[in-house]
Amino acid sequence: MKKIYLFIIFLVINFGALALGSWFMGDAVTGDWYSNLNKAPWTPPGWVFGAAWTLIMVFFSVYLSFLFSIRNSKFVFFVYGIATILNVSWNYVFFNQQLINLGFVNIILLTLMIVYFFITFGDDRLSRLKYLLLPYIIWLCIATSLNGYVVFNN
Incomplete structure (x- = not known):
């Protein structure tokens, strides 16, 4: 029951x-x-983009519901908070402020944060569930390449 509750919270x-x-x-x-x-x-x-982000966030929410049911620590919450801030702020930095170089740094940091989740919080209890992060990591690699192309070709 706790995992379902956490899943709904993370979806929201x-x-x-x-x-x-x-x-x-x-x-x-x-x-x-x-x-x-x-x-x-x-x-x-x-x-x-809409289809990818929908799938990514559903998978990420499933992963987070298990992670937080096992490791509900301030550090895990901090890492998640930083990743969320980076995710939201990229749109503002890149599109709203048109700071493509800063957007590039932002998306690289976000990618590193999600890879950090995969490596650090993928222990025995989450060893299979960590693969739910792969669509997010793959999409961020694609998005980083798109942002990088804009940086180097404009």
């Missing part, structure tokens, strides 16, 4: 963070600035 927090990030982004994706950027040839269509 994670999707709330996505909504906040989207709000920070505003209509920048359809605006002139973003439209005129040299973007990577492998940039997926817009609908892929």
Whole structure:
């Protein structure tokens, strides 16, 4: 029962963070600035981002519900908080403020935080569940490459 309760809490927090990030982004994706950027040839269509983030946040919420039922410490909460702040702030930094270099640093740090979750909190009790983080890690690697392309080609 505790895991279901935690799962619901993390779904609300994670999707709330996505909504906040989207709000920070505003209509920048359809605006002139973003439209005129040299973007990577492998940039997926817009609908892929929504589908990917939905799957990622559901998997991440499942993982977090197990993690926090096993290790409910201030340190784990701190790491999760930093990752959430980095996730939300990227939209603001990259799209709203158009600081593509700082956005690149931001997304690299977010990727490292999620890899840290995978390595550090993937002990025996979470050894199989840590693989729920792989879609997040893969997506962040793709997103980092997209951001990097913008940095180096604009």
